[in-house]
Amino acid sequence: MIERLSFLWPEIALFATTCLVMVVGLSKHLGTRKLAVWIAGAGLLVALFLSAASTPHLTQAACPFSGTVFSEPVTAKSGQLLLPEMVPFAKCLIAIVGIMMLPLLSGTVDRLEEEAIAKGARTYDALRMNRAEFWAFFLFSLTGLMLCAGADDLIWLFLALELTSLPTYIMVAISTSRNQSREAGVKYFFLGAMGAAVFLFGFALLYGGTGTTNFNEMAAHFHERGINAIALVGIMMSILGLGFKIAAVPMHFYTPDVYQGGASQVSAFLAFVPKTAGFLGLLLICSTFGWNYEPGAVVAADNAGLASVSGAITQSPWGTHLPEPVRLMLWVIAALTMTVGNVLAILQSSVKRTLAYSSIAHSGYMLVGLIAGPGDGSFTQNGVSAVLFYLLAYGVMNVGAFAAIAALERRKGSEEPREIDSFDDIRGLCATHPVAGWSLVICSLSLLGLPPLLGFFGKLPLFTSAINAGEIVLVVVLGINSAIAAFYYLRLAFLPLTETADASVERPVFTPYRGRRVAGLVSAGGVVALAIFAGDLMQQASKAGTVTKPAAVTEQLVRDPATPVTPLADAGAR
């Protein structure tokens, strides 16, 4: 049993930390309360260590829980993961970005309460305080995210996705005491629930089409019998629903409102965590029907739409294309997402809304890698590795951009301080607040993809893998979009650097939470340093992007061949 648990050690560690944080954060003593964030950090470090150490177990390729939790064990190897190497990489990535976000998120909740208590105006009242909940939700969300990476089953994936999302709704709502935050939280919740309903329905159809919820078996089913119409609809709905998580057009509408309504640092969290969850989900779903289709081959389905003709799909070497309808859908979503995100970002007058639209555009860039697929598995050709590496790059540079505005505020009397949000506020920041200013400049240029910063090395594999997969038009769209993005990233990068602050406007001041500045510095430093020493990370990402063939395909099914695989296929055969 203990050996089986090794697969989940990081999550278990995080979960234990969560429980501890929840208790400690409620303490009457300020010092103990403040420990919560340190404990969270320690938990994340332990999780990082465990994730990195779990690699050797995973190369033996098995999710030990498969077949015991949700379904009967069918084959000896049905627990084998389709993206086995992705699990440790994604978990490490999540832990690293999580650690970077800790200082950024410091002081998000309870600020006025703590001040009142410090002044003696009020006594400690556990019911009014949110600190414990906030950090617990933060860790819950990251736990869910890690679980996403290791999912081998639709139900597991769904639960993990929900565990990731649900805490974020509350984090947005409690991030400030403004009503906008609550509005944003509610809006986010309702639209999120709708997204979840869509992909859950998709998952249900996938089960209907294949008769299994296990990814490995699903892959084997697709491989043997092709993708039938029901499963195809299921795939498309799943992608559409997951599109909500990554804020892909047309499921992006909530993004700017929610990012603007929440506190800047929570928006940074939102820009990374659900996006990562969505991309992990998309990668897992796509890995079941795989990348072994001829370009342009249409998935065959009979008129009844119940079962496909066996062998109707043009089988080709692993690693070429997605099935045409799926590719087409993703193609359109990717092109729209990039373009809409970038064009609308130009029109914004609020920094946070600009960053929100830019986060939409970045999802579009990453979809290009998803469409490209694993290629021959080398880093330059592997779109899956490119997506994973870009997630890391985006996570790092995104923190810095948001940290710069989260580190500053305007304060009037005893009101809750207002965070800065307009372009006027960041004018001349490099002169007045060098740390915040420079981290904004460096991270914006990196988000733009200007060499030699990390963002460029994130984008380059997307370029190479997509060109290699023959998606020339999409690459041109990507290129043009990078150029459009220059409009607003230039504004973000050079307003602080080359303009001077308007003397008539009251200058924002630093928040008392030094952690936010530190987060900005770490992020900006990471953007520069990781660009120079990215080799190792690329190696890891390259390994992480390995898509294995379903074990059930390579090995004969243990199942009696006379038994119908799915009720539906059976019905179609009759």
Add this chain to the structure above:
Amino acid sequence: MELFALILLPLVFALGVVVLPAAQSRVVALAGMLLTFALTLVIAGRFDTADTATFQFAKSVAWLPQLGLSLSVGIDSISLLLILLTGLLGPICILASWTAITDRIKTFHAWMLVLQAAMLGVFCSRDLILFYICFEFTLVPMFILISLYGSTNRKKASIKFFLYTFTGSVIALAGLVYIASQHAAMPGRSWTFDIAALASTARELPLGTQSWLLLAMMAGFAVKVPLFPVHTWLPLAHTEAPTAGSVVLAGVLLKLGTYAIYRFVLPFVPMAVVEYAPFLAVLCIIGIIYGGLICWVQTDIKKLVAYSSVAHLGFCMLGMFALNHTGIAGSVTYMINHGLSTGALFLLIGMIYERYHTRSMKELGGLGAKMPVWSTFMVFFAMASVGLPGLNGFVSEFMCMMGTFQASSAWGSSNLWGSLTDVRPVGVTHGNLGPWFAIIAGTGVIIAAMYLLYMVGQIVWGKLREPAGHDHNHHHEGDKHAQGGLSTDLNAREIITLAPLAALCFLLGVYPTPMLKIIETPVQQTAALIEREREGLPTRPPKATPEGVVHSNAAGISNNAQEARQ
């Protein structure tokens, strides 16, 4: 190793400028630039002139092998010349801004040094992505120099500059990555961004693909040059940039585009270049004529010189697209010569602006009597820019035109020359430009003479005109560019900045042989390479002579052309 040192040296001094107090920025920056220049001279001294086509001082350090990247550097004689030019202009720029930059001194000098490093990096790179990184990174320092130290319209100018060049180069990157992916797809080859390896792959691609690649690459590099329809950022950026910025922009940054075309477009997609050379040449010629005519109506002298760059770079590119030895050699020398003479003109204008705070021809005039030294330099460099025989501009301009003139194997089959003579002209090379291109471009030389002489006439000769209320002893209060300590005519520092440029303009004008000799082998190889590819192209039927129609003269010439082809 030397080349890595060359790139790192300015960066180290940039760090020094940041760390040390602002009062010492100028000295540190000057020391950095001078040391860098000294290093370029050392490299030039150790350059093996017997073997100019090989990339010398080559060094490769693995970096991000997963992406096929390596830090590989190496220079041939053409890179060497451009490195020397960059090295020379570095200290001159710092000296030229000695009194002009009084605000944010640290920022200015630090970015100048960073810019220097990036430009040297471009000319040294033997790895496509290293090249691209340096090429793109020049945008940031230049953007900051323009938008912080420029004149009134600097914001718009800097943004336009950045967006134009960034947009183009992203598309160029897509094209270059496509070549790399084609390279990796070939059996037995792995993913690499090594320039030499990719060039051989790109040449094997079919004409259709090459044409698209040509379009993609020109999208990036033509903006930088700039060629006619995408030139509009240049006059604005030039006019608004501070003097040092203009000098670097005209002297080196534009050469990044021409250098990239020489280094990538010609050897990578020779078939497509041959196919589309007339079209590109037409763009060059439009640039020459149109740029020249705009210059003629300018009253702002800086804008005039800025537009003259459009026209001059048109000549440079025209020579390149002639695709023969004379044309390409002319184009390469043009890069150097334009950097020297136009750089100097911008310096001169900067000196006037520092004194009078105006660049309008209407407000200035007759300075010959008041500022004889300045006027001498002005006339000298204007002449060099016009292309007066004996000065450097003439050599390269003449070679570009001659290359264009010769570049037609169907010389005379359907034009005036053919009908008048039955003799195949001497010196004709293969190509599809020809006399008409040269003649029309030639009018650009006349236009250049007109506008530059007109400008010189206005400013240097005639009755003394100075801006109203101008008084040298009067101290401009609240003026950013305080002119404290500036003499009426040029002071020693200013003469020192101009003298080396003048000496080189003269030297390269009367005795260009060493420069032409050193670039001969690589240019010869490029021309030969294009010639080889030209033979691979399907020969088109002779134009304008329908079969069956007997036209003795034309037929005779076509036969000659056919012979020449064989």
